[in-house]
Amino acid sequence: xxxxLRIAQIAPLIERVPPKKYGGTERVVYHLTEGLVARGHDxxxxxSGDSITxxxxxxxxREGLRLGRKExxxxxxxxxxxxxxxxxxxxxxxxxxxxxxYVTFPFAVHAKAPTVFTMHGRLDIDDYAAILRRYxxxxxxxxxxxxxxxxxxxxxxGTIYHGYPPSSFDYNLHPDDYFLYLGRFSEExxxxxxxxxxxxxxxxxxxxxxxxxxxxxxxDQRIKPLLQHPLVEYVGEVDECRxxxxxxxxxxxxxxxxxxEPFGLVMIEALASGTPVIVRGCGSAPExxxxxxxxxxxxxxxxxxxxxxxxxxxxRSRCRQEFLERFSADAMVxxxxxxYMDLLPxxxxxxxxxxxRRPEPLHRLLGRPAGAADRx
Amino acid sequence: xxxxLRIAQIAPLIERVPPKKYGGTERVVYHLTEGLVARGHDxxxxxSGDSITxxxxxxxxREGLRLGRKExxxxxxxxxxxxxxxxxxxxxxxxxxxxxxYVTFPFAVHAKAPTVFTMHGRLDIDDYAAILRRYxxxxxxxxxxxxxxxxxxxxxxGTIYHGYPPSSFDYNLHPDDYFLYLGRFSEExxxxxxxxxxxxxxxxxxxxxxxxxxxxxxxDQRIKPLLQHPLVEYVGEVDECRxxxxxxxxxxxxxxxxxxEPFGLVMIEALASGTPVIVRGCGSAPExxxxxxxxxxxxxxxxxxxxxxxxxxxxRSRCRQEFLERFSADAMVxxxxxxYMDLLPxxxxxxxxxxxRRPEPLHRLLGRPAGAADRx
Numbered sequence: 198x199x200x201x202l203r204i205a206q207i208a209p210l211i212e213r214v215p216p217k218k219y220g221g222t223e224r225v226v227y228h229l230t231e232g233l234v235a236r237g238h239d240x241x242x243x244x245s246g247d248s249i250t251x252x253x254x255x256x257x258x259r260e261g262l263r264l265g266r267k268e269x270x271x272x273x274x275x276x277x278x279x280x281x282x283x284x285x286x287x288x289x290x291x292x293x294x295x296x297x298x299y300v301t302f303p304f305a306v307h308a309k310a311p312t313v314f315t316m317h318g319r320l321d322i323d324d325y326a327a328i329l330r331r332y333x334x335x336x337x338x339x340x341x342x343x344x345x346x347x348x349x350x351x352x353x354x355g356t357i358y359h360g361y362p363p364s365s366f367d368y369n370l371h372p373d374d375y376f377l378y379l380g381r382f383s384e385e386x387x388x389x390x391x392x393x394x395x396x397x398x399x400x401x402x403x404x405x406x407x408x409x410x411x412x413x414x415x416x417d418q419r420i421k422p423l424l425q426h427p428l429v430e431y432v433g434e435v436d437e438c439r440x441x442x443x444x445x446x447x448x449x450x451x452x453x454x455x456x457x458e459p460f461g462l463v464m465i466e467a468l469a470s471g472t473p474v475i476v477r478g479c480g481s482a483p484e485x486x487x488x489x490x491x492x493x494x495x496x497x498x499x500x501x502x503x504x505x506x507x508x509x510x511x512x513r514s515r516c517r518q519e520f521l522e523r524f525s526a527d528a529m530v531x532x533x534x535x536x537y538m539d540l541l542p543x544x545x546x547x548x549x550x551x552x553x554r555r556p557e558p559l560h561r562l563l564g565r566p567a568g569a570a571d572r573x
Numbered sequence: 574x575x576x577x578l579r580i581a582q583i584a585p586l587i588e589r590v591p592p593k594k595y596g597g598t599e600r601v602v603y604h605l606t607e608g609l610v611a612r613g614h615d616x617x618x619x620x621s622g623d624s625i626t627x628x629x630x631x632x633x634x635r636e637g638l639r640l641g642r643k644e645x646x647x648x649x650x651x652x653x654x655x656x657x658x659x660x661x662x663x664x665x666x667x668x669x670x671x672x673x674x675y676v677t678f679p680f681a682v683h684a685k686a687p688t689v690f691t692m693h694g695r696l697d698i699d700d701y702a703a704i705l706r707r708y709x710x711x712x713x714x715x716x717x718x719x720x721x722x723x724x725x726x727x728x729x730x731g732t733i734y735h736g737y738p739p740s741s742f743d744y745n746l747h748p749d750d751y752f753l754y755l756g757r758f759s760e761e762x763x764x765x766x767x768x769x770x771x772x773x774x775x776x777x778x779x780x781x782x783x784x785x786x787x788x789x790x791x792x793d794q795r796i797k798p799l800l801q802h803p804l805v806e807y808v809g810e811v812d813e814c815r816x817x818x819x820x821x822x823x824x825x826x827x828x829x830x831x832x833x834e835p836f837g838l839v840m841i842e843a844l845a846s847g848t849p850v851i852v853r854g855c856g857s858a859p860e861x862x863x864x865x866x867x868x869x870x871x872x873x874x875x876x877x878x879x880x881x882x883x884x885x886x887x888x889r890s891r892c893r894q895e896f897l898e899r900f901s902a903d904a905m906v907x908x909x910x911x912x913y914m915d916l917l918p919x920x921x922x923x924x925x926x927x928x929x930r931r932p933e934p935l936h937r938l939l940g941r942p943a944g945a946a947d948r949x
Binding site: 304322 | 645646648649650652653655656660675676678679680683698700701703704707708
């Protein structure tokens with residue numbers, strides 16, 4: 198790798214990069230940006246002003262909108278950010294990477310530099326599918342193959358799994374004697390089923406979960422009674438540090454989620470901690486977890502019960518190994534880098550056809566820089 | 574007028590055109606579109622599928638989104654509509670008139686045909702001002718001069734007041750013995766003040782108003798007690814037909830609204846009914862109402878009291894006359910038509926500079942068509 202690219206990363210403005218708490222997209226953008234800078238690229242991150250980055254930061258708002266003290270219109274501030282990327286700064290990038298999905302489309306279609314889009318959400322919504330099809334020529338990246346299934350017939354240019362730096366998580370070959378449920382107390386995540394399974398199997402379950410106001414009624418009616426059981430221990434809502442401790446010491450993550458999650462960061466967080474994952478076979482789960490190797494993919498209650506009973510057959514070092522091979526930030530960064538190169542227009546041809554439209558040299562052929570230290 | 578233009582009118586998708594009940598923008602778009610068709614133009618209306626129009630209707634959704642049976646994303650369906658106007662149909666219009674404001678900007682900047690924007694809302698919001706300034710070269714129409722005051726320094730190409738067909742309202746030189754408050758029971762409209770003024774002056778007040786759920790607490794605490802007074806009669810929420818009756822038989826409209834309304838359709842509805850308007854001197858009020866001629870513009874409680882006492886000095890036929898001269902649909906349509914002509918690029922010059930980019934003749938010089946009957 199000795200071609201330095203001028204890359205724009207466009208993040209949502211809702212949370213800072215990286216997020217203080219929740220915000221999977223912002224977390225992935227953080228690791229991707231850090232990785233690209235470390236590999237010598239000239240990266241500009243468009244994100245809220247409280248973001249932390251080794252790239253050049255351009256911020257249309259002072260703080261992430263969710264926690265900001267000033268009330269902003271998310272749509273207008275996002276549009277202003279995109280107008281800057283594609284207007285004032287149009288000549289400054291070889292490649293633009295948007296994590297904002299369809300809001301970017303009208304800007305991207307008129308840009309000189311190609312834009313690649315990572316789709317971060319579910320696509321099984323009619324209007325959503327319609328706008329993806331309307332702009333079907335734009336290059337999109339899925340975060341799992343399963344994510345594509347509602348809209349297979351567009352310009353998917355790759356599936357790139359999310360990744361974390363290996364140092365983000367400790368791993369532990371000798372766990373404590375508990376299973377773990379981690380997430381929110383929302384109905385589609387089926388925390389009730391996780392608890393009932395643990396009780397049925399006579400194993401301990403730690404429950405680390407947040408109660409969103411919208412889930413309060415569900416919590417009071419369905420969850421609270423189950424939390425009284427002696428095998429169940431509610432540890433409340435946890436911070437990142439406590440989450441890592443809980444993950445690495447668990448016998449397995451019990452991921453009972455019952456909707457087609459497009460990726461599921463918590464699963465690779467578990468693998469990174471050496472912890473196998475017992476998961477329902479929906480969404481991206483069968484792509485991320487290999488049954489019998491890094492956990493179990495379950496399609497029935499009996500599958501879940503068998504998985505809990507057989508969890509000690511899974512090698513925890515194999516889980517960590519799988520994380521390193523398939524879900525490290527480095528793997529993610531290299532995949533995106535390779536994709537960016539594929540999307541660049543053929544420079545020689547274009548310079549013949551449109552000599553005056555591209556005055557800037559696209560590739561600055563440099564030796565690989567020592568790191569991020571020499572960039573402004 | 575013998576130049577037929579191919580005009581796109583882009584309406585909001587929230588309500589149908591014309592709206593069943595509330596929706597000032599959709600009502601104005603309706604009258605403008607009908608007027609342009611009547612004057613022989615080739616008009617395409619982009620609006621919800623339940624709209625009623627003499628123009629060609631192109632509808633990205635079956636029904637107005639607020640009342641639609643199917644849940645749609647307003648932003649995505651709007652973007653799909655704009656993609657059709659500016660993408661697939663880009664060559665079909667000489668002029669595009671958007672009532673969607675800033676969402677249209679990224680599409681309009683790359684279009685061959687000029688787009689003119691009517692601003693329908695308040696502009697005194699920081700983010701809003703910022704995006705108007707970012708696209709300051711685009712031609713904007715204000716609906717009152719006062720509306721511009723937060724952002725005077727952009728490309729305002731005209732103020733065009735809203736208008737109604739004269740037949741929309743009956744007028745009446747001999748009113749009944751009541752004043753009228755018409756609107757919602759929301760705090761910034763000051764219905765409480767309208768009632769207290771009527772009580773203080775010993776005059777009857779009919780109150781025709783809607784209670785929005787968000788205003789329920791205000792209604793219970795501040796309004797309900799005042800509605801008990803024998804001089805105050807609450808007639809509930811009224812339909813268009815009943816509204817016209819109430820307007821034309823009122824001695825005056827008592828418009829106590831206390832925020833800078835950019836236009837205020839209810840004031841011209843009153844004038845069209847021959848009914849003078851007593852209004853607070855904020856927003857567009859001093860432009861629409863001429864003190865001592867079509868009502869009174871009040872800046873204090875004493876002003877309001879004097880206005881109520883002196884209301885019979887106002888000539889009701891003068892009010893109707895003012896409506897016909899300044900606020901008829903015909904005046905509005907002619908103003909927009911003239912503006913469209915001004916915004917057209919110089920055909921001869923452009924055909925020399927870019928012969929291949931504009932294959933279509935822009936002006937089809939025709940005699941003025943007999944009406945809308947001969948269009949598809």
